[in-house]
Amino acid sequence: MGVTDEVLTEEHKIEIRRYFYNHQNADGGWGLHIEGHSVMFCTVLTYVSLRLLGESSADGDGAMRNARSWIIDRGGATFIPSWGKFWLSVLGVYEWDGNNPLLPELWLLPYILPIHPGHWNSARDQCAKEDLYFPHTRVHEILSSSLHNVVEPLLKKWPLSKLRDRALTMVMDHIHHEDTSTHYLCLGPLNKVLNMICCWVENPNSKAVKCHLARIKDYLWVAEDGMKMKGYNGTQLWDTAFSVQAIVASNLPNEYGRS
Structure with missing residues (x-):
């Protein structure tokens, strides 16, 4: 595995492999979590991870073969979502041409354009309804906007920047x-x-x-199903x-x- 061998010992690799195998679904794939249905994203990345951890295509008492069959039966690893394509390209097993381009030139466009990638300000208070247990009050939004639009810019400029340095x-x-x-x-x-x-x-x-x-x-730590944090x-x-x-x-x- 290259430089990661300096961090992960053979014992670490054994237990990580065991964790993967223990949570493989009956159909040969892996889900987003240990009880989730199999998805291409997790199945491909887990299969590749196992190969990097030293497993061959025939190891795991048929587990690797089943995983590969699950992937092939659904069109192959090229059907992995974009985030997975990115990591496969990083590993050198998938050409960068197979990724949709993220043009750095977009940053050169006028900020006012809606396709400019730097509109982070509008995302500060965005939160999915499933995660928003306590909706923001108007007071909270006013305070947050004041900190973002007034206080923070001032603290970055002299002489208040000295206060920032002390903090x-x-x-x-x-x-x-x-x-x-x-x-x-x-x-x-x-x-x-x-x-x-x-x-x-x-x-x-x-x-x-x-x-x-x-x-x-x-x-x-090592649990009954493998190594975790x-x-x-x-x-x-x-x-x-x-x-x-x-x-x-x-x-x-x-x-x-x-x-």
């Missing part, structure tokens, strides 16, 4: 404090990744970045806090005493 310095101090206090595990994998990116932006060759990379494997490296503090609350709420502190 960024303080934020990085907080990040470094959390990193060192948790030995670069951080609160969880999500903010660990964000902290690591911030450290990389600050200095890609820093000790902090190297320490972050060294602790990524702390979040990898944990949401946290442990819940000892949470469990203790909830236990204490339960003891107090049940009027049992005397029974537990100093334990």
Whole structure:
């Protein structure tokens, strides 16, 4: 697998392969999630991933053959959606000519044109109704627009830019404090990744970045169905806090005493 061999050991590859095989559908394909119906996007990318992980076209007790048959029966890998075509081209197994072009020249067009790709401002408050549990209030929208259209531009200009620099310095101090206090595990994998990116932006060759990379494997774990990434490296503090609350709420502190 090239440079990824420096990150994934043979044991990692075995468990990742096992996870893929455990969630292959009966028809030979893979879905968007472990209970989803088979789709070309996931089936092709999973099949290619397994080949990159060392599997041959005949491995998996027929699993690889079934996956390939699922793909071929539906027209072949060229029927993968555009995002899949992109990754196949990155891997060098699909020509770039098979992708719809994304013209960089569009950025040269007048911003007022609706086809200009830079109209991000209109997307700031867009949210699918399925994800919008609490609709934005008018006050929220006014505050957000004020921050975006007035406050943020001002903070990027001198002399207020000095305030921005001080704020960024303080934020990085907080990040470094959390990193060192948790030995670069951080609160969880999500903010660990964000902290690591911030450290990389600050200095890609820093000790902090190297320490972050060294602790990524702390979040990898092997379950009954293969290797995954944990949401946290442990819940000892949470469990203790909830236990204490339960003891107090049940009027049992005397029974537990100093334990």
